Amino acid sequence: MFNDFKLADDRPVYIQLKEYLKKMIMNGHLLEQQKLPSTRELSTLLGISRNTVLTAYADLEQEGLIYAVKGKGNFIGKVETSKTPYIKLNWKEKVNEDALLADELDLMKHGVRWKKGMISFNSIAPDEKLFDVENFKRAFLTRMSIEGDIVLNYGYAKGYKPLIDYLLHYMEIKGVDISNKDILITNGFTEGLDILLSSLAKKSGRILCENPTHHSALKLFRLHGYDIHGIEMKEDGIDVCQLEKSLSKTDYDFAYLIPSYHNPTGIVTSSEKRIEIMKLFSGYHIPIVEDGFNEELRYSGSHLAPLLAFSGRGNNVIYISSFSKILFPGMRVGWILADKDLIHSLESIKRARTIHTSTLDQAVLYQYLHDGYFEKYLKKAKSVYKKKYELALHACNQYIPFKKMTGDGGLHLFIELENGMNARTLLKKCYQKGVVFSPGDVFYTNGGGSNTIRLGFSRLQEDDIVHGIRIIGDTLKNEMEVKQ
Amino acid sequence: MFNDFKLADDRPVYIQLKEYLKKMIMNGHLLEQQKLPSTRELSTLLGISRNTVLTAYADLEQEGLIYAVKGKGNFIGKVETSKTPYIKLNWKEKVNEDALLADELDLMKHGVRWKKGMISFNSIAPDEKLFDVENFKRAFLTRMSIEGDIVLNYGYAKGYKPLIDYLLHYMEIKGVDISNKDILITNGFTEGLDILLSSLAKKSGRILCENPTHHSALKLFRLHGYDIHGIEMKEDGIDVCQLEKSLSKTDYDFAYLIPSYHNPTGIVTSSEKRIEIMKLFSGYHIPIVEDGFNEELRYSGSHLAPLLAFSGRGNNVIYISSFSKILFPGMRVGWILADKDLIHSLESIKRARTIHTSTLDQAVLYQYLHDGYFEKYLKKAKSVYKKKYELALHACNQYIPFKKMTGDGGLHLFIELENGMNARTLLKKCYQKGVVFSPGDVFYTNGGGSNTIRLGFSRLQEDDIVHGIRIIGDTLKNEMEVKQ
Numbered sequence: 001m002f003n004d005f006k007l008a009d010d011r012p013v014y015i016q017l018k019e020y021l022k023k024m025i026m027n028g029h030l031l032e033q034q035k036l037p038s039t040r041e042l043s044t045l046l047g048i049s050r051n052t053v054l055t056a057y058a059d060l061e062q063e064g065l066i067y068a069v070k071g072k073g074n075f076i077g078k079v080e081t082s083k084t085p086y087i088k089l090n091w092k093e094k095v096n097e098d099a100l101l102a103d104e105l106d107l108m109k110h111g112v113r114w115k116k117g118m119i120s121f122n123s124i125a126p127d128e129k130l131f132d133v134e135n136f137k138r139a140f141l142t143r144m145s146i147e148g149d150i151v152l153n154y155g156y157a158k159g160y161k162p163l164i165d166y167l168l169h170y171m172e173i174k175g176v177d178i179s180n181k182d183i184l185i186t187n188g189f190t191e192g193l194d195i196l197l198s199s200l201a202k203k204s205g206r207i208l209c210e211n212p213t214h215h216s217a218l219k220l221f222r223l224h225g226y227d228i229h230g231i232e233m234k235e236d237g238i239d240v241c242q243l244e245k246s247l248s249k250t251d252y253d254f255a256y257l258i259p260s261y262h263n264p265t266g267i268v269t270s271s272e273k274r275i276e277i278m279k280l281f282s283g284y285h286i287p288i289v290e291d292g293f294n295e296e297l298r299y300s301g302s303h304l305a306p307l308l309a310f311s312g313r314g315n316n317v318i319y320i321s322s323f324s325k326i327l328f329p330g331m332r333v334g335w336i337l338a339d340k341d342l343i344h345s346l347e348s349i350k351r352a353r354t355i356h357t358s359t360l361d362q363a364v365l366y367q368y369l370h371d372g373y374f375e376k377y378l379k380k381a382k383s384v385y386k387k388k389y390e391l392a393l394h395a396c397n398q399y400i401p402f403k404k405m406t407g408d409g410g411l412h413l414f415i416e417l418e419n420g421m422n423a424r425t426l427l428k429k430c431y432q433k434g435v436v437f438s439p440g441d442v443f444y445t446n447g448g449g450s451n452t453i454r455l456g457f458s459r460l461q462e463d464d465i466v467h468g469i470r471i472i473g474d475t476l477k478n479e480m481e482v483k484q
Numbered sequence: 485m486f487n488d489f490k491l492a493d494d495r496p497v498y499i500q501l502k503e504y505l506k507k508m509i510m511n512g513h514l515l516e517q518q519k520l521p522s523t524r525e526l527s528t529l530l531g532i533s534r535n536t537v538l539t540a541y542a543d544l545e546q547e548g549l550i551y552a553v554k555g556k557g558n559f560i561g562k563v564e565t566s567k568t569p570y571i572k573l574n575w576k577e578k579v580n581e582d583a584l585l586a587d588e589l590d591l592m593k594h595g596v597r598w599k600k601g602m603i604s605f606n607s608i609a610p611d612e613k614l615f616d617v618e619n620f621k622r623a624f625l626t627r628m629s630i631e632g633d634i635v636l637n638y639g640y641a642k643g644y645k646p647l648i649d650y651l652l653h654y655m656e657i658k659g660v661d662i663s664n665k666d667i668l669i670t671n672g673f674t675e676g677l678d679i680l681l682s683s684l685a686k687k688s689g690r691i692l693c694e695n696p697t698h699h700s701a702l703k704l705f706r707l708h709g710y711d712i713h714g715i716e717m718k719e720d721g722i723d724v725c726q727l728e729k730s731l732s733k734t735d736y737d738f739a740y741l742i743p744s745y746h747n748p749t750g751i752v753t754s755s756e757k758r759i760e761i762m763k764l765f766s767g768y769h770i771p772i773v774e775d776g777f778n779e780e781l782r783y784s785g786s787h788l789a790p791l792l793a794f795s796g797r798g799n800n801v802i803y804i805s806s807f808s809k810i811l812f813p814g815m816r817v818g819w820i821l822a823d824k825d826l827i828h829s830l831e832s833i834k835r836a837r838t839i840h841t842s843t844l845d846q847a848v849l850y851q852y853l854h855d856g857y858f859e860k861y862l863k864k865a866k867s868v869y870k871k872k873y874e875l876a877l878h879a880c881n882q883y884i885p886f887k888k889m890t891g892d893g894g895l896h897l898f899i900e901l902e903n904g905m906n907a908r909t910l911l912k913k914c915y916q917k918g919v920v921f922s923p924g925d926v927f928y929t930n931g932g933g934s935n936t937i938r939l940g941f942s943r944l945q946e947d948d949i950v951h952g953i954r955i956i957g958d959t960l961k962n963e964m965e966v967k968q
Contacts, residue, residue, distance in 0.1 A: 012855075086797045088799055091829070094685055098833070108835060123638075133628060133636070137625065144617060153615075153814050187841075216839075314570030342578075349582070353674065354678070
């Protein structure tokens with residue numbers, strides 16, 4: 001007995017001993033009223049200090065697992081364990097249609113699995129090698145020294161006040177009229193959109209969006225039971241003629257738009273088009289949910305304000321964003337900037353569901369922004385991503401026979417293959433050669449896009465970008481030859 | 485011009501200058517083609533270094549807000565701002581019934597507001613003065629040095645693997661059979677319960693629970709449209725006779741139980757009763773949602789295993805918990821431990837809604853637990869809370885004329901006043917004397933409990949506990965005299 005006790009790692013020894021004994025008690029290897037070795041015996045037996053054994057015994061006694069009898073030693077106490085016949089329920093039958101649909105639409109479960117060593121164009125997450133962990137640590141330590149105890153206790157559903165104020169200022173500088181607007185901090189963009197969809201009255205039950213569009217948004221629209229009407233993309237943004245036609249013919253609850261580095265096409269909506277869009281929607285009194293996705297990542301070019309800025313003192317734009325595609329997505333901080341009355345409603349849904357977003361994350365992010373580390377980081381990130389972008393663009397032009405390619409910068413390119421080519425077939429072949437990418441069909445509202453692919457290059461090394469694209473191109477050429 | 489530029493705080497000066505100029509451009513104080521002062525002029529004018537001005541100008545040029553003409557200087561670029569007529573929507577009319585109900589049930593919005601300097605018995609959050617911020621910092625720095633870049637990038641919907649493994653082990657030591665079970669990490673207990681409710685098929689649409697019970701859970705049950713059937717509490721837990729009667733007569737989708745330091749009554753369900761409960765539910769094949777609330781906070785007494793441990797190899801208990809009432813609730817980390825199939829379903833709802841819980845929070849919590857800081861902290865916390873508990877208990881016995889008082893430890897006491905006394909009337913009077921508490925009616929399933937109050941003492945200083953309880957008692961005595 002006790003000879004299978006092994007010090008497994010760098011944890012405090014008294015905890016390891018306590019857990020070891022507790023487990024033996026719980027699984028019946030030590031029985032009620034059984035005498036434990038004296039602390040001296042056990043310390044000799046296990047080669048650990050007697051104090052360690054004393055602490056472990058004291059803790060076990062405190063938990064009611066052992067008891068001491070003066071002059072006699074320590075004994076195992078009475079521990080109730082499972083005595084009832086166990087039952088098995090079939091949980092697969094107990095989940096509802098929402099859960100089944102969420103499973104069905106879960107790309108992480110059903111997508112092609114990336115394996116170590118593969119070149120993956122799947123991700124548009126930031127390259128963690130770029131993270132300035134040192135400045136992040138600095139921001140953390142600064143905030144902790146200012147109010148460590150406060151940020152570790154409960155906060156407010158609306159969010160951490162200094163961060164809210166910072167973001168309001170940040171958006172005001174982008175030209176947004178913040179009077180009569182407010183911010184709700186959320187667990188990233190996704191929770192923001194989900195809370196909004198959970199709170200809006202469904203009238204027509206229809207949503208307008210660009211086609212293709214962000215698959216996570218599509219998933220949420222579907223989970224919330226909306227009909228989705230997609231409008232084609234032109235080189236400079238959504239097809240405004242089609243948009244006008246749709247708006248004039250049909251009622252929509254709202255539109256969902258991604259004006260900058262549109263996911264998946266990478267298109268940046270021009271300033272002129274932004275104004276056109278805003279005029280149209282103002283005319284029809286239909287709200288816009290603007291996805292602020294990656295607008296920070298502009299490598300160059302003329303100034304572009306978010307749609308929200310064009311709405312001026314109006315309140316028909318709901319802006320949802322996060323820095324997650326650029327900065328620390330592991331932290332899950334996003335925000336909704338919208339009309340005050342609306343935010344007041346959303347706040348209660350937020351509170352009911354998750355109380356509030358991690359105050360620690362919000363506070364450290366605030367400090368990181370406040371101290372100017374974000375600006376510095378953004379410069380570095382932009383220059384690295386720009387280089388990757390240019391490399392990817394060049395390689396695609398060189399190796400991939402495409403019908404159309406879009407992507408004005410950002411972290412990905414979108415490619416339309418010749419008609420009749422199937423991206424999933426191509427993916428299977430490329431997978432065998434160690435390269436994966438996102439088949440574009442997942443971004444389409446209407447089952448289209450079978451001949452499209454999205455190439456995210458943010459996390460790849462430069463030579464892997466070129467090498468991977470070349471493999472995709474060669475594989476595609478082979479496919480095309482076979483087809484002919 | 486430029487004379488209203490003020491260096492407001494400790495942020496990098498170039499950022500402040502950039503933001504200042506950007507704001508002037510966006511709000512039209514600087515017009516298109518207008519010439520900016522030379523970097524030398526502006527640096528002299530504002531008393532800042534020329535390099536600072538150079539950096540700010542370079543950033544503004546990069547953003548397309550200004551342009552340089554060789555030999556001539558810097559000029560304001562073309563900036564599109566709001567030109568469309570703005571429109572106002574009535575958002576109050578656009579939210580749905582769920583949002584209205586969430587607002588109505590939002591105690592933070594409609595409860596009595598605590599003011600600075602008041603003695604508040606509202607909270608059962610941990611006392612932040614107890615937090616060992618230094619060890620927390622240590623855990624943070626350790627984890628960051630091990631894999632800082634990893635924890636700041638995207639993680640997995642199910643949670644951070646080392647934390648999941650730690651918690652599985654942690655629960656196994658509590659006597660839980662973890663074979664065929666799995667864990668989903670959530671943003672605290674609340675998100676765990678919400679995700680579960682969002683995923684379970686509604687059959688009878690009825691839920692069983694203790695009466696009174698946790699108001700946040702009640703809120704979620706109501707938001708999800710369940711009928712709630714409350715069973716009275718006895719001194720050692722739920723009334724098993726009543727429970728059996730209800731189970732034999734009616735179908736329920738599941739039961740929600742808080743066996744330890746039940747909120748709000750503070751009652752700890754005895755071991756014998758836990759076994760009785762498990763036998764009953766096994767017989768009726770009805771699942772139990774077990775709220776692990778505060779089971780870590782046992783000051784003394786015999787060993788108690790969670791209901792989940794009594795279910796053995798069965799799968800009818802869904803255990804949801806967090807350390808939030810003891811440790812760092814600002815971090816929002818909770819977990820669901822349940823049948824593998826069920827967790828597999830919940831994972832997709834989690835991913836659809838919030839992608840995943842902050843990896844940073846999970847990783848630091850993991851390190852904090854792993855390094856044994858939690859054990860150490862818990863000992864300190866228990867001894868402080870125990871003292872507060874005994875003080876509160878004594879003061880209530882001394883000053884408050886009650887019909888019944890419960891609370892076996894934990895962070896709060898629950899008091900039933902004499903029949904006919906109204907807790908909300910009492911609260912109003914006490915408020916005027918600078919003392920607030922939670923009226924107990926918010927915890928009742930059926931509109932009862934108008935003569936009950938919950939006193940949370942965790943965050944109060946010792947003398948405030950006694951002083952506050954004395955004020956409540958005196959005010960109550962006055963009320964009772966008036967009534968006679």
